[in-house]
Amino acid sequence: MNSEELAQLKAEKSVDARGTSCPGPLLAAKKAIGQIEKGQVMEVLSADEGTRRDIPKWCTKKGYEYLGTLEEAGFYKIFLRK
Template sequence: MSELQNIKADKVVDARGTSCPGPILAAKKSIAEIEPGQVMEVLASDAGTKKDLPAWCKKTGHEFMGMLEDAGDIKLYIKRMK
C-alpha cells in the first residue's frame, strides 16, 4: 500500500459527503476527463464506496489500483484503461 501514498493522481475527484451512488457517478463523469493510462483519485467518506468502486472498475474495464483510509476519508485509485 505504500506505493499508493506516492501516486500523483492526474485528476482528483472529491465525492466526500455523498452517499451511494454519488461517488460512482462522480467517478463515471470524471474518468472521461483523463487519458487512458492516467490515474484518478476518488475521495469518499461513504464506506459502501470501498466495494462499489472496485466493482464499477471491473464492470467498466478500468484498473482499480487500491485504496487508503485516513480518519474516515477514503482515497481510491483508478487507472483509466480505455
C-alpha cells in the same frame, strides 16, 4: 499496489465526493473518468463505506484498473487507472 506505493502515487485527476452518499461518489467517478486519458490515474475521495466496494467492481465492469484504497482520517482515497 501496497499502501506505500499508493501514498506515492500522483493522480492526474482527484474527485472529492466526501459530501455525498451512495451512489453520489460512483456517479462523480463516472463523470470525471471522461476527463482523463487512458493510462492516467484518478483518485476518488469518499466517506461512504459502500464506495470502497463499488469502485473496484465498477472498474472490473468498465475495464479500468483498480489500484487500491488508502484509509485516511474519516474517508477513503480510492485509486484507479483508466
